[in-house]
Amino acid sequence: xxxxxxxxxxxxxxxxxxDDGLAMAVFLALRLGKPLLLEGExxxxxxxxxxxxxxxxxTTLIRLQCYEGLTAGEALYEWNYQRQLxxxxxxxxxxxxxxDDDLFTAEFLxxxxxxxxxRYDGPTPPVLLIDEIDRADDEFEALLFEFLGEASVTVPExxxxxxxxxxxxxxxxxxxxxxxxxxxxxxxxxxxxxPAAGRAAEIVRRAVPGASAPxxxxxxxxxxxxxxxxxxxAPGLAETIDWVSALAALGATxxxxxxxxxxxxxxxxxxxxxxVVAGAVHQEIA
Amino acid sequence: xxxxxxxxxxxxVSFANRLRGAGVLAGLTEIDDLVRALGVHPPDSRxxxxxxxxxxxxxxxxxxxxxxxxxxxxxxxxxxxxLNRSAAGPAGHRDDVxxxxxxxxxxxxxxxxxxxxxxxxxxxxxTGDESGLFLPQLRPSAIEALADRPFEELDPAETxxxxxxxxxxxxxxxxxxxxxxxxxxxxxxxxxxxTISRARRTAWEPVTIVRERxxxxxxxxxxxxxxxxxxxAQATAYLHLMRAFATVTPAEVFAFATGLTRLxxxxxxxxxxxxxxxxxxxxxxxxxxxxxxxxxxxxxRSHHGNAVRGALVVIASDxxxxxxxxxxxxxxxxxxxxxxxxxxxxxxxxxxxxTPAVAAMAAALPYCTGLLPAATFHDLFAAARAMSFSSxxxxxxxxxxxxx
Numbered sequence: 001x002x003x004x005x006x007x008x009x010x011x012x013x014x015x016x017x018x019d020d021g022l023a024m025a026v027f028l029a030l031r032l033g034k035p036l037l038l039e040g041e042x043x044x045x046x047x048x049x050x051x052x053x054x055x056x057x058x059t060t061l062i063r064l065q066c067y068e069g070l071t072a073g074e075a076l077y078e079w080n081y082q083r084q085l086x087x088x089x090x091x092x093x094x095x096x097x098x099x100d101d102d103l104f105t106a107e108f109l110x111x112x113x114x115x116x117x118x119r120y121d122g123p124t125p126p127v128l129l130i131d132e133i134d135r136a137d138d139e140f141e142a143l144l145f146e147f148l149g150e151a152s153v154t155v156p157e158x159x160x161x162x163x164x165x166x167x168x169x170x171x172x173x174x175x176x177x178x179x180x181x182x183x184x185x186x187x188x189x190x191x192x193x194x195p196a197a198g199r200a201a202e203i204v205r206r207a208v209p210g211a212s213a214p215x216x217x218x219x220x221x222x223x224x225x226x227x228x229x230x231x232x233x234a235p236g237l238a239e240t241i242d243w244v245s246a247l248a249a250l251g252a253t254x255x256x257x258x259x260x261x262x263x264x265x266x267x268x269x270x271x272x273x274x275x276v277v278a279g280a281v282h283q284e285i286a
Numbered sequence: 287x288x289x290x291x292x293x294x295x296x297x298x299v300s301f302a303n304r305l306r307g308a309g310v311l312a313g314l315t316e317i318d319d320l321v322r323a324l325g326v327h328p329p330d331s332r333x334x335x336x337x338x339x340x341x342x343x344x345x346x347x348x349x350x351x352x353x354x355x356x357x358x359x360x361x362x363x364x365x366x367x368x369l370n371r372s373a374a375g376p377a378g379h380r381d382d383v384x385x386x387x388x389x390x391x392x393x394x395x396x397x398x399x400x401x402x403x404x405x406x407x408x409x410x411x412x413t414g415d416e417s418g419l420f421l422p423q424l425r426p427s428a429i430e431a432l433a434d435r436p437f438e439e440l441d442p443a444e445t446x447x448x449x450x451x452x453x454x455x456x457x458x459x460x461x462x463x464x465x466x467x468x469x470x471x472x473x474x475x476x477x478x479x480x481t482i483s484r485a486r487r488t489a490w491e492p493v494t495i496v497r498e499r500x501x502x503x504x505x506x507x508x509x510x511x512x513x514x515x516x517x518x519a520q521a522t523a524y525l526h527l528m529r530a531f532a533t534v535t536p537a538e539v540f541a542f543a544t545g546l547t548r549l550x551x552x553x554x555x556x557x558x559x560x561x562x563x564x565x566x567x568x569x570x571x572x573x574x575x576x577x578x579x580x581x582x583x584x585x586x587r588s589h590h591g592n593a594v595r596g597a598l599v600v601i602a603s604d605x606x607x608x609x610x611x612x613x614x615x616x617x618x619x620x621x622x623x624x625x626x627x628x629x630x631x632x633x634x635x636x637x638x639x640x641t642p643a644v645a646a647m648a649a650a651l652p653y654c655t656g657l658l659p660a661a662t663f664h665d666l667f668a669a670a671r672a673m674s675f676s677s678x679x680x681x682x683x684x685x686x687x688x689x690x
Contacts, residue, residue: 004334024341027327028323028326032319032326069465069466071466079482081478081479100486174592176592181311185345188342191350
């Protein structure tokens with residue numbers, strides 16, 4: 001891809017609409033070969049960006065979902081102990097001698113997401129999505145540094161694997177804790193804003209092809225107003241898409257109070273929010 | 287084409303210098319990124335330049351406001367920006383300060399917390415012995431006597447000295463189980479990796495079984511401190527308590543009166559005077575009215591609301607709230623569901639015959655794990671001790687269900 005406009009076009013073809021900032025961020029990440037760290041409110045399409053990027057590049061998406069307690073064994077690689085023990089027993093039965101070199105070979109290495117991305121041998125480098133990095137504990141961040149900096153993984157018994165074509169790495173974070181400066185330094189950073197009403201409508205139209213235009217327009221406009229209210233969890237784009245899908249499934253072609261109230265569970269996620277949003281429905285939708 | 291024929295490196299360095307002056311952390315890596323980005327895609331409009339520079343130089347959301355201001359300042363004819371770090375605005379709100387996490391010892395289970403009772407007066411030997419160790423310039427008895435005086439009778443120097451003692455007092459913390467494991471001979475789980483590598487020495491016969499158990503970590507502490515008019519005397523002492531939290535554990539510290547201010551970055555500084563001065567400057571609405579319910583709700587709604595999850599929440603306030611009590615009850619219910627334990631420090635709780643009669647206090651109490659007096663430094667020491675010995679495991683004795 002030669003310029004940010006082309007990135008935007010290609011992502012558009014993958015049904016993911018980007019603004020100038022995200023297009024530039026993706027373009028620079030691809031050209032400079034640096035990982036891209038995406039942050040934003042929940043539901044603005046951070047994970048979807050990585051998926052769309054994989055589709056636009058015509059390559060596979062390797063996803064690593066982070067959680068507390070994630071270790072090298074689940075993210076990088078692990079030795080297949082069971083098979084190693086079996087091989088030892090077999091060798092004993094055949095009266096053969098086995099050395100370390102026979103046991104610690106690629107045959108007994110179980111690749112996990114990151115090593116898989118490094119050793120990927122397709123025609124185009126894969127997209128590696130490290131999702132919700134803030135959920136993993138901070139020790140895990142240190143594990144990533146070698147990979148993020150040099151696109152390589154070191155297995156002490158075997159040596160260092162370096163990617164022939166470095167994978168495209170996208171990290172997402174919900175900011176439930178601060179990431180370390182060393183991690184941020186290794187990545188390009190983009191903060192995804194909640195899109196304005198017009199672009200939100202365009203995105204929802206792509207995501208829910210069956211919904212009628214007036215329904216989408218009034219629903220996104222309503223969400224825009226609801227987001228200004230005092231809510232515990234302001235509805236994001238994902239919630240808007242769910243809501244419009246629900247309304248479309250009910251056969252609604254326009255935003256009507258009855259259907260809106262029935263499907264409130266898709267946009268209001270706590271009892272308090274439900275009351276507030278229901279009040280807004282009564283007030284705003286005549 | 288913008289910036290035709292300029293020295294890209296010189297441009298990037300001087301722009302990054304401008305940003306650093308405004309408090310944005312833009313180092314050599316970021317400058318290098320900007321130079322390369324300008325190389326691969328020479329910006330053809332101001333907007334393209336903005337995005338290129340922002341993506342290459344800014345690494346955190348809290349820096350965006352400062353970046354926008356500097357960019358505006360450099361590329362349009364805006365009012366000049368005060369180019370020093372102490373300038374008010376976004377520089378003060380950076381939230382990238384990493385609080386050192388001590389290797390928290392496993393807390394002792396049980397202990398419990400006093401419920402609206404004055405803790406027993408600390409035996410002189412105990413505190414005297416400890417303070418003799420770390421505060422040579424003051425005799426133990428002097429500290430001891432100061433600690434018993436109410437906050438309003440202490441001068442700033444005495445408050446600072448006691449704050450230092452308090453900071454050192456805080457060494458033990460309630461811990462939580464993590465999902466990581468560490469080798470431990472009493473553990474239940476077998477560490478496969480370690481066992482197999484041991485087995486290499488014994489002809490692949492797993493003779494030595496290495497066991498492991500979940501690692502424990504200090505729980506996060508979230509402190510909400512009332513700095514309104516009615517708490518004027520206590521506010522500085524509580525700032526010291528907050529500073530003690532922020533320097534020794536993973537802690538989030540907020541001050542509130544009418545609005546909520548995050549003080550964690552300000553208070554995790556090494557020097558006490560600096561920290562208190564910065565925190566005082568950060569709180570703009572000091573000594574106004576109090577809106578506890580609004581601020582608790584605001585905390586839960588902000589992205590720092592996640593910090594409360596599983597944490598030890600300490601609210602320091604006298605309970606005079608201008609919000610309706612029902613709102614506070616709802617907010618506290620949410621808070622207590624999310625937090626591991628909620629402790630309320632009340633400066634008036636130590637007076638004999640105190641009953642939580644203020645409407646807000648009465649509404650909040652059912653959702654608190656404990657109500658502790660906090661009128662003197664002695665009370666604060668006792669409170670700190672009560673917190674550090676609070677339950678370590680699952681929501682056991684401190685679960686709060688007993689008090690509802």
